[in-house]
Amino acid sequence: MTETMGDHVVAIAQDLFSAMVDGEPGHLAEGPGHPSPLSEPVRAWVDIRGERPLRTLVATGRDTADRITRALLDLEPREDVATADVRDALGEIANVIGGNVKGLLPEHPALSLPVVVFGGSAPDGVPLWTRSLQWHDEALVVSMWDVPVNQEEYL
Amino acid sequence: MRALVIDDSRAMRRIVSRQLEGLGFTVDEAGDGAQALELLEAGAGHHLACVDWNMPVMDGLAFVKAVRARPEWRDVTLMMVTTESEHDQIVRALAAGAHEYLIKPFTPDALRGKLELLGLVPAGEIA
Numbered sequence: 473m474t475e476t477m478g479d480h481v482v483a484i485a486q487d488l489f490s491a492m493v494d495g496e497p498g499h500l501a502e503g504p505g506h507p508s509p510l511s512e513p514v515r516a517w518v519d520i521r522g523e524r525p526l527r528t529l530v531a532t533g534r535d536t537a538d539r540i541t542r543a544l545l546d547l548e549p550r551e552d553v554a555t556a557d558v559r560d561a562l563g564e565i566a567n568v569i570g571g572n573v574k575g576l577l578p579e580h581p582a583l584s585l586p587v588v589v590f591g592g593s594a595p596d597g598v599p600l601w602t603r604s605l606q607w608h609d610e611a612l613v614v615s616m617w618d619v620p621v622n623q624e625e626y627l
Numbered sequence: 628m629r630a631l632v633i634d635d636s637r638a639m640r641r642i643v644s645r646q647l648e649g650l651g652f653t654v655d656e657a658g659d660g661a662q663a664l665e666l667l668e669a670g671a672g673h674h675l676a677c678v679d680w681n682m683p684v685m686d687g688l689a690f691v692k693a694v695r696a697r698p699e700w701r702d703v704t705l706m707m708v709t710t711e712s713e714h715d716q717i718v719r720a721l722a723a724g725a726h727e728y729l730i731k732p733f734t735p736d737a738l739r740g741k742l743e744l745l746g747l748v749p750a751g752e753i754a
Contacts, residue, residue: 488732492642544638546645557637564636567681568731571710583681583710585635 478601484572485614493543500607507604507613516562516588518570522580525619528570536610537562559588596620629653633663634679643677646735650748660685673703680709695724704745
């Protein structure tokens with residue numbers, strides 16, 4: 473699992489945000505090499521089943537997660553968003569990215585449903601690579617993980 | 628024209644529904660295949676169902692098979708709208724009875740293009 477895969481995933485994320493979040497390209501860009509700590513992090517992931525289970529994880533701060541949710545649901549800029557809608561929106565972002573990653577991998581026949589967690593730390597696992605992005609100048613991190621055996625409940 | 632959008636994500640349902648409404652469809656939404664079957668049973672006369680693959684309760688492939696098992700629903704056009712992009716999965720869906728396949732993420736023009744191919748919207752110039 474290499475940086476080349478990371479490049480593919482960044483391209484998938486950019487396609488996703490262009491087509492379905494912003495309606496135009498150019499608002500999701502490569503960020504600084506090392507991601508800054510996220511304020512009130514929201515983490516969404518899907519697991520890709522196979523001989524070597526993998527996890528595609530998207531993380532951002534709560535304010536940015538709210539903005540992404542408003543964009544997906546076509547809400548007004550300052551409209552309140554329900555936690556359930558943030559969970560749904562970030563889960564779908566992870567699902568689309570993870571599903572396309574699955575398509576790049578041989579021998580990975582199935583995708584889990586999304587898991588979304590507010591606050592706390594990242595789930596257990598071994599990070600394979602991390603790409604720090606910026607959406608409208610706000611931090612958004614995409615990463616891929618080896619899934620440990622004790623995380624099988626998510627599979 | 629009446630469409631049914633089936634996806635466990637409310638956000639994705641809204642995106643697809645907005646685009647279909649912009650093309651003149653009246654849209655109903657369901658969060659999984661079982662809910663969608665209930666809506667079809669209600670007999671609203673859907674012409675099109677846009678179907679996600681990975682959903683709880685009843686997934687999209689099971690929904691397609693269930694619809695195709697009912698002769699009275701043979702005129703419902705089924706289009707998978709999913710992240711499942713592998714060739715084998717596309718073949719499975721088409722073999723089960725889906726008419727078209729749209730991979731997420733997609734643009735409004737891509738959706739319209741598929742609907743034009745299906746003859747559900749008039750062919751026009753795509754921006």
